[in-house]
Amino acid sequence: MGQQEGHSNPHPDEAALPTTTAAPSPSPSPSPSPSSSRLYTAWLVASWYASNIGVLLLNKYLLSVYGFRFPLLLTACHMSACAVLSTLAQHASPRPRSSSSPRSHRQLARVALLGAVFCASVVAGNVSLRHLPVSFNQAVGATTPFFTALLAYAVAARREACATYAALVPVVAGVAIATGGEPSFHLFGFVMCVAATVGRALKTVLQGILLSSEEEKMDSMDLLRYMAPVAVLLLVPATLAMERDAFGVVAGLAREDPSFLWLLLCNSCLAYFVNLTNFLVTKHTSPLTLQVLGNAKGAVAVVVSILIFRNPVTVVGMLGYGVTVAGVVLYGEAKKRSK
Template sequence: MEKSKGAGGGRMFTVGLVASWYSSNIGVLLLNKYLLSNYGFRFPVFLTMCHMTACSLLSYVAIAWLKLVPMQTVRSRVQLAKIAALSLVFCSSVVSGNVSLRYLPVSFNQAVGATTPFFTAVFAYLMTVRREAWITYVTLIPVVTGVVIASGGEPSFHLFGFIMCIGATAARALKSVLQGILLSSEGEKLNSMNLLLYMAPIAVVFLLPATLIMENNVVGITIALAREDTRIIWYLLFNSALAYFVNLTNFLVTKHTSALTLQVLGNAKGAVAVVISILIFRNPVSVTGMLGYAITVVGVVLYSEAKKRNK
């Protein structure tokens, strides 16, 4: 009886974790869209810097004070340089993603983001000359075809936003491949929470001059906005904290479920985000666009299956 209670409690904990992961992921995406597009806060680089500042502070609190995971130290200048390179790619991914949300609806943003496996396979081949089984490459055809169809049928298509979204997706894939290459030795491996602890402050160092150059007087404008509407401060604080919880819940879900479960949940999360964003923002969607997105999701599922079978 006690054992079944423990199993039930464990299941409830996992369900709670997944719900938190979904909520934080979709929440930060929708709030980014609201701030950058609907609210009119047109400063994606500054917004990313706020996210990275929160990740720096909250990572330190979670690891050094709350001891959620053991602290891992950087062992050499070479390892630090590798982490800095990852941080730069990570920054470009988040900034490009936030810029794209100024111009594209969340539904289309998610459709393009679903092509991450395609870019991961391309970068893995180019950088490690690691070939997958031919069937794995075949499954990438619907992944790309779906986005091409979705692009043609997207009523709110914006070329610059689309380029930024493709850039964000490619940078996200490049970061995962680089991470596998740069931090592959046993002595250099860092779990995702410790990696974030070191990457986030470096990202702030990169983003600060970029913000000052690209988004002139953003601090003055934000203060002026806050005098008119104090909600902007709360939006930024909540949004930044949520950006950290995306990483925390992703780490915990990875830890408490299998890699396959994570893939399935990840695919479903994109579809849930699309539905919720359409309900909230009422952006126009076409049957062609939704068909394209559905084809992409099917391709991603087939790709995950092919990868699993050929391991």
């Protein structure tokens, strides 16, 4: 709760939020040595990879292997952890609170709208993991730039250069190839995965429109702090209505296996650290570096998931995923040159 745009990461995991705006300039401090700076950046990247891949694999394990078949409740747990941990982090931060608080009811309404879209995309992504292997889920998720470009044109009339649109052709073609070669294809899971990808793209576009003014800018962690409670308020009644036996099953699983609650807690906390590490990596690297790291992260997630879950893969499927990743790289290059 892999989202989230100005999305620098072409393989967003279900819980991740995009970085929206720059954080306030820090006060002057002694510059760290180049070696310590590189080590710190490497540690951030490793943490980013570990949290992203960890939450993705744990989601898959809980939803399709362990038998916890409640994606709404799982997403509610993720959002609850994000709400609590981001609030604690804000209180522990030396930054003045006034610098990160919404400035009007109108801005709060906009954040609530973004929270609803984000919530829907995360739920759809978790539902898809019940039916699709992680490798195919990542291949479909890599098409986020395609849907972002389409929605930016449809919603905001924002045009890209012809070369940028042309670079999106292999993005879609690769998923078409991967779909034809996917031995574990599930139509409903595929529809939900596409819906999650479209939701992340829509959130990106709306975020650019709704929080574009200088007075309303927030960094991604502040945005998460206000969006997560909105998501919880939407998810709890939805869980009670659509997954009525979820809480009873959780109580039963906790009695049978006390480690289940720790597994769920770890999974929920990882959902927050996905956002935190994404924010820190974005802050300490360049957009191009983040693009390359994002491409590599998706590939690593695919390989690790295949090794762990042993889901069958075909040469055609992996070829399709490779074509999609190549298209995403071309798209990033075309966008960079068009600016």
